[in-house]
Structures are given as structure tokens and as C-alpha cells.
Amino acid sequence: MSKHSRSRWVPRLATLFFAGVAAPEVLAVERPSLVNTRIGTPFGANGHSSTIDGRVFVGNIREDHATTTTTWVARVFRPEAVTYDAEGKPSFSAAFSNGRTTAVRNGENALAFCFTHPALPYTLVDGLAVYQPYLFDSMMFNGPNVFRRRPVDIRVSQPFTPQADISSFTTGNLETLTTVTGASIRGIEPTMTSDGRLLIFQGGPQNDGGIDHLMYAYNPTPCAASGWSNPRPLSMMSTDTASGVLRYPLARQKLKAATGELFGETTSGPLLRGAYPWVDHEGRNVTYTGVVYTDGARREAVSLIGADTSWTAYHIDGAINTGRLDIAHLFYSGPMWNFEQERAPEQNFPPGANNDSRYLPVTKSHDVLALFGSNTSDYNEVDVGELVDPFHVLSLPMNELVTRAGAYDLTRTPDHSGNFYTGTLTGTASISAGNFVTQSTSGSLWEPHGKGKALVVPGGGALTVNLTDPSGTVRGVGALVRGFTVQLAVRPDANIHAGCTTGNPYRYLFQKSGAIDLIYESDNSVQLSLVINGARVRLGRSPPLPVGAWTHLGYSWDGVTGVFREYLDGVPTRRVLPVAPGSFRLGTGVLSIGAGNAMNTESCPVNGEGSFKGAIDEVRFFNHARSARSICMTSPGADCLDTAIQETPTEGQFGMSQQLHLCNSYAALGTRACSAAMHRVCAQRGAHDALANSTNVLETIQQLIGNRPPISLLGVLAGANATDVNVACGPIQHESVAVTFEELSRLHGLCADERVAQTLDCGAAAHRWCNKLGWTTGQIFEVTSRPWVGCFNSGLIQDVPKDQLGPVSNTSAFMSTDSKLEVSRWCQARGYGAGVVQELGLGYLAQVHCFQPAVTVPWKINP
Numbered sequence: 001m002s003k004h005s006r007s008r009w010v011p012r013l014a015t016l017f018f019a020g021v022a023a024p025e026v027l028a029v030e031r032p033s034l035v036n037t038r039i040g041t042p043f044g045a046n047g048h049s050s051t052i053d054g055r056v057f058v059g060n061i062r063e064d065h066a067t068t069t070t071t072w073v074a075r076v077f078r079p080e081a082v083t084y085d086a087e088g089k090p091s092f093s094a095a096f097s098n099g100r101t102t103a104v105r106n107g108e109n110a111l112a113f114c115f116t117h118p119a120l121p122y123t124l125v126d127g128l129a130v131y132q133p134y135l136f137d138s139m140m141f142n143g144p145n146v147f148r149r150r151p152v153d154i155r156v157s158q159p160f161t162p163q164a165d166i167s168s169f170t171t172g173n174l175e176t177l178t179t180v181t182g183a184s185i186r187g188i189e190p191t192m193t194s195d196g197r198l199l200i201f202q203g204g205p206q207n208d209g210g211i212d213h214l215m216y217a218y219n220p221t222p223c224a225a226s227g228w229s230n231p232r233p234l235s236m237m238s239t240d241t242a243s244g245v246l247r248y249p250l251a252r253q254k255l256k257a258a259t260g261e262l263f264g265e266t267t268s269g270p271l272l273r274g275a276y277p278w279v280d281h282e283g284r285n286v287t288y289t290g291v292v293y294t295d296g297a298r299r300e301a302v303s304l305i306g307a308d309t310s311w312t313a314y315h316i317d318g319a320i321n322t323g324r325l326d327i328a329h330l331f332y333s334g335p336m337w338n339f340e341q342e343r344a345p346e347q348n349f350p351p352g353a354n355n356d357s358r359y360l361p362v363t364k365s366h367d368v369l370a371l372f373g374s375n376t377s378d379y380n381e382v383d384v385g386e387l388v389d390p391f392h393v394l395s396l397p398m399n400e401l402v403t404r405a406g407a408y409d410l411t412r413t414p415d416h417s418g419n420f421y422t423g424t425l426t427g428t429a430s431i432s433a434g435n436f437v438t439q440s441t442s443g444s445l446w447e448p449h450g451k452g453k454a455l456v457v458p459g460g461g462a463l464t465v466n467l468t469d470p471s472g473t474v475r476g477v478g479a480l481v482r483g484f485t486v487q488l489a490v491r492p493d494a495n496i497h498a499g500c501t502t503g504n505p506y507r508y509l510f511q512k513s514g515a516i517d518l519i520y521e522s523d524n525s526v527q528l529s530l531v532i533n534g535a536r537v538r539l540g541r542s543p544p545l546p547v548g549a550w551t552h553l554g555y556s557w558d559g560v561t562g563v564f565r566e567y568l569d570g571v572p573t574r575r576v577l578p579v580a581p582g583s584f585r586l587g588t589g590v591l592s593i594g595a596g597n598a599m600n601t602e603s604c605p606v607n608g609e610g611s612f613k614g615a616i617d618e619v620r621f622f623n624h625a626r627s628a629r630s631i632c633m634t635s636p637g638a639d640c641l642d643t644a645i646q647e648t649p650t651e652g653q654f655g656m657s658q659q660l661h662l663c664n665s666y667a668a669l670g671t672r673a674c675s676a677a678m679h680r681v682c683a684q685r686g687a688h689d690a691l692a693n694s695t696n697v698l699e700t701i702q703q704l705i706g707n708r709p710p711i712s713l714l715g716v717l718a719g720a721n722a723t724d725v726n727v728a729c730g731p732i733q734h735e736s737v738a739v740t741f742e743e744l745s746r747l748h749g750l751c752a753d754e755r756v757a758q759t760l761d762c763g764a765a766a767h768r769w770c771n772k773l774g775w776t777t778g779q780i781f782e783v784t785s786r787p788w789v790g791c792f793n794s795g796l797i798q799d800v801p802k803d804q805l806g807p808v809s810n811t812s813a814f815m816s817t818d819s820k821l822e823v824s825r826w827c828q829a830r831g832y833g834a835g836v837v838q839e840l841g842l843g844y845l846a847q848v849h850c851f852q853p854a855v856t857v858p859w860k861i862n863p
Helices: 234-239 628-633 642-646 672-693 699-705 739-746 762-772 817-828
Strands: 007-010 027-029 049-050 057-064 069-076 100-105 111-114 123-125 128-131 134-137 147-157 165-171 188-192 198-203 213-218 275-279 285-292 298-306 368-373 378-383 392-396 423-427 455-457 461-467 483-492 508-510 516-520 525-534 534-540 551-557 561-570 589-593 613-622 715-720 724-729 734-737 778-782 786-792 796-801 834-841 845-851 855-862
Touching: 049 111, 057 111, 057 147, 069 165, 100 165, 111 188, 188 275, 198 275, 213 234, 275 298, 285 739, 298 628, 455 461, 461 525, 483 508, 483 516, 483 525, 525 551, 551 589, 561 628, 628 642, 672 715, 672 724, 672 778, 699 724, 715 817, 715 834, 739 762, 762 778, 762 786, 817 834, 817 845
Parallel strands: none
Antiparallel strands: 007 027, 049 057, 057 069, 069 100, 111 134, 123 128, 128 147, 134 147, 147 165, 188 198, 198 213, 275 285, 285 298, 368 378, 392 613, 423 461, 455 613, 461 589, 483 551, 483 613, 508 516, 508 589, 516 525, 525 534, 551 561, 715 724, 724 855, 734 786, 778 786, 796 845, 834 845
């Protein structure tokens, strides 16, 4: 089959473990990465808002200053009409209905929907979907910019079909928003969380009509006209004393600029400057524009800040920022997770709807935002799942830095690892002005490419990073580690060796003296070297890389076994590499990217050690050995997923602390970190064990390659001591679903956020969620931007007095390591492999669910 035909038969997953056994063929359609692809849409407006379910968009399409009249249009977004080309790229040409308009007086171009009952955004009446939210806006004509609300009635004919359209669009009377002190709220560009309680907008710290700062106000009554808190700068949200405010993830920590500097926590401090904000449904993050455009307004550098950026301003590197000052970026919003292919039908609008064939986002990763722009008439995807990685040592996107004051700094690029090892340009190096540098040569989504901007080094230039660690505790810098991974994308110039006819003109892709280097050889191969246990270990030359085209390079080292692996475009080269168990660290000092630590500007470096010529992107160091699947998923355009699923991890990768470093002790085995670590070892073993033990090969393969997370087996404690843990991996027949805490809290009010993910409250919520899907048992096994629940069927369900489980469980400490082990021992005494507690009845009866695991495997806590 053609390389770019994305519908492929994959029987080899079965034959991998069943040599000689014929397996049925299963059709799988892969999904491309769209993080570097901007797609046009027919929806255009000067500002817009979309309903909670993502089905109705309202925007401003006309302003008459003479009559102070604004025309709003309501259009239906119809995912049922989205089509996909042969590479999986979506088209929105028929996805928006013609819609209907209504005229309002003194209206603002920016507006925000507010739903008093977010779980029920519409009702069905006589075949129409009837939406009756409030629309919040601010006065645009004849007076100060004060926020108002008005009720709206929007009716959709033939809802949830490719023919859906607006049947009617009417608005009600205006009311001005007021604070607890009776003052009006002064500002523009409102956006609201789905619960209708948190309002974020562009305004000024004195609430006097000034703008250019991100502000917020809170009301315990959803969508109310009065009773709003006095507006405060967004960077002061973490110091708010209102419990309702502090429950939003956005308020959990202080906000920081890309360099690690704190934004101001007083109204006179260095506040977060921004415009055109959009807050996601749960108040985790805010999207905004952070830099002034050529017209003098802050309409550039679409950015994100919040829980999924470690509360650090992230100037998005990707399609949404195609060029530095190419167009004015005004308004973006998204439907959150409502159109995900992986979403369970019970979560959808309408309930039971299936997203298998019409889905957004397309990029298949844990957490991708689907963002529609109205002023730009475009659609973009932003992957937030890779921004916060606990094993990051260094993560350089190679786009320009945005300063705390809200200006481009073209001499630096940020570090998203949380260590704030900001990169500085030297010599002839530059950050590309646009994303054209990182596109594939053919324009195909299935040809390896970079992401957003890139570091351009024409020879004689570099990006330098000063690695510091005064305390000697940064793992992989001052502190030794027993695993390491390097990932980057490179595009050598087509004429990189032109005129170089003598000597050995090798060049550095990067170098850190005494620790690590990556050399681009004269035959277009590359060679990595690491200093392990004080000795330099060279891996030898890779297969040659194409010149004038992008290649994703990946190297992992497992210090427990000493095994190295080399990846080109996400696929292991399977070269024979050295074996070097031991420890490694970068050490402090200068890391040079694009040249060696000693700059060599020769076009043809006679004695080697020259400067690279080409482009370099997405340089990332990790202080553990990443899995093949993780490397593949972060290699845009690479056709590698089938191979990645088949790659067996090395023994060291299976250690608990190598999956999540906080899972590093016996006491930690009851924590969220260890729950995720156990899931990850089970998921990585899943393909092997599923096929080796399957009695239904077809069904098993479908789960392996399906649209839900492939073999996301949760893990349960089956036994443990100070150094080892026995992990019971959940049954092969299971369902893994990403939900939101908003959805779980409707089933149990105390399961409100990730801080309580491992409590019995969230255990009960997960249990009730899985019951809705037809399973007996449920557990939260991972938390990314939202919780992931594993559902399965248990063989024994029994209410057990707490004191019969053991002394620790009798104190209701069900989430501790000792209690979890007591529960599993109770189940093991009855012939089962492990068990979990789901609910607590009458204050003393623990509802115990015992199950037979797919496999129970022993692993080291700290290998």
C-alpha cells in the first residue's frame, strides 16, 4: 500500500506473538498530527462564543456606528458534516450552517455564553434543540465598557445532523453586571467557565475602564447579574481567599512568565498583559494574545497559561502562530473534549451519539485543544499533553520568547521543562520568522516535519543554554540518573557539505563538555556519545539522514540494563549498540546547540568539530528512558505507531520510579503517582500479555489498535515490600475513558479535582461512572488534563466490615499502601488476584470488588 494511504491492515500485531497462527485482519485508520497545520473554515466574525457542547457559534458580523447597532449571527457547527481527506486532514467546508442574524443595540464584538445548567445545555422540543443561555458582552457605543447580560433563545432544526441549522435566534432584555459593592465591571472580551461562576476578561487593575491586562471576577451564583466579586488581576488569583475561586486549577499556583519571573500579585506589580482571553470549561487554562501587533493592539503571540503549562506563560509553538507578525489574532475558543473520537457515547451530546467517524481533535495524543478562530476563520490544534512532563530536564521549542512585559525577544527561546534553562542565540543563529521552515518538503502530513518555529543555523551560530543547579538536586543535571532520553528534529541544509572534499568535516548538533554530544558526520549520519560512570560511550554512526528534509532523532538509555536504543522518525534502527549500565548526569555549565562549545565558523571544518548548517527543532532531554510509543507520538509526520506498540520496553523502564519519579518508596505506593506508574507498566506489558493470553484474537487486536487508548490496563497493588511491588494488571476486557472532574463530581460531589483523585470519594465516582457504561468496577488510573477511568468487571463484589479487612482499613485510610494491600489480601484469600474498595456504606461497610488480573508482575520500586 502507498505510504500516504492511511487505511492499513495490521495483522502483524497478532503474528508478533503467535508465529504461524493466522490472525484475522483488522482495519485501522491512523490520525495525523495537526499541531503544525492551520486549516481554514467558513466561519468568520469579529469575535465569537460557542456553546458548552460546541454546537452553536454566535459572532458579530456587522457594526453600524451611526445607529449603535450590532448584528450577531448564530450558526450551527455540524461535526456530522466534517470530511477527511486521504491523509486524515479534516475539511470544514460544509460544517457550519448558514445561520440566522439578530440586531442588538450598544453591543460589543466580544461575547460569552453562560449556562446555568451546564449538564443540560439544550432541551428537545418538537424536534428542535432549544438553547436558552445568557450572553454576556460589554457596551461598545456611547459610554464606558461595562459588562451586561441578556437571555437568548436559539433554536436548532434537524439537530445533530449534517442539515442542522438555526431555526430562530432571539434576545431578551439587558441587565448590567454589578459587584458585591454595587459597582459595574469595566472591561471588554469576556469569557466564562462552564459553571457560569468565573468571568475572565481584558480590563485594568483599578476597574476604571483601563485595558491591556487579564482580569477576573467570581460569583457563587451562576450567570447572576449582581453579586460579582470586585475584579482582580488574573495573576492575583492564587492569593484570593474565596474557596470558590481557589477550587479552579488556574488558581492553584502563582503565575509565571516564560523565564520563571512571577507576574505581579498586587495591582501595581508587573501584571499579566493580554487580550482576547478564552478560559477552558473547567478553569484550568486561559488562552490569550500576548504581544502588540503592527496596528498597536495586543493581537499577536497566541499563548496559554494555567495548570497544563505549570502556571507558566506558554507562547504556543505551532500552527496557531504561523508567523511572527503575519496576521492579527483576535478570538479563539474551543469545544473542549466534546468531539473526541475516544469519548464514550454516554458522554456525548446527544447522549448515545458516536464520534467514531466525525471527530475533533485529529491529533491523537492525551490532551489536544481544538481551537476555532473567528477573525482568522481557521481551525488549529494545540497539544498540551506534552507540556508538563515530570521527567523533563530541558524542553526547547525553538520559537521566540515572550517577555513578562509582553514583547517578543528574538534573541532567546524558552525552556518548558520547569527548570527555566532559557536558550540564548549566538553568532549567526536565528529563530525562523514563520512556520514554513518546519513544514514537510512535499506538504504531506505523513512526511516528518517540525513544529512551529525552528532554530536556523547557517554555520557559525548556536543556541547556548547555561545549565545551573546550585543544590545539586536537579535530576539529570547535578543529580545522577539511571536513564536518559534525547529527542530533536533536524533538517540539514541540502548543500551542507558543498565544497568539503578533504578531511573529516563533522559538525556538532549539540555538545555539553564532559557529558554528552551529538555529531553530524560527513556521510550525513549522526553519532551520540554519553559519559557514563566517567567513561565516554560512543554509539557509532546511524543510518544516513536525508538532507533538505526533516528527521526526528531519538535516543534512549536504560541505566539499569545499560541498553541504548536509537530511533529515526520514531522507528528503532535496531543497530547493535553498546551496553553501558550505570549513572549519568549533564553537570552544570554550557550546553551548545548547533555548534560545539568552542565555536568553529569554518564552512568546511578541516579537523571536524564544526558548526551545523540547517535547522533544529524541539530539543528535549528526559531523565529516564522513554518508551518507543512516547517517542513516536512526539514525532509529527512519522509513520511509526505500529512499530512502537510492538517495541518491548527494557527491564529498567518497568521500574516504578522510572515511570513516575515520585513513585519511589513503599509509602508512595498508595499515591496518584504510583497509580499512574502501575498503569504505565501494565499498559506497556499489555500488548504482549493480551495476545499471549487471548482467547479472542480479533477482539484483542481491535482493542490494541482501536480508537480508545490501546490497552490502558490499570494496575492494582497485589503485594509489596520495601523494594519490590507486585502489580495486578486489570482484566484485558475493559474500557478506558477520559472524563472530566466536572462529570465525576455530578456523581460524587467531593470528587472535584486531581488533588482527591486517589480518595474513596473519587473511587466511588469512578465506580458510578463505570456502572453507567455497563461495568461493575472503576478506578482513576491516570490524571493528565483530566482524569482517566478504567472500567472492568469484577468476579466478586461484597460488602465487608472494615475491621475484617485489617487494622489500617478499619481507620478508613483506604488509599494508603497498607490498606490497599489488606484489600487485595482479602480477595486473594478467596481465590482472586487483587481487589479494590469502591464505596463505603453505613460508615463501616466497605464494598470490595475482587477480580482476576490479566497478569500479575513483580517490579522494583527503584531499579
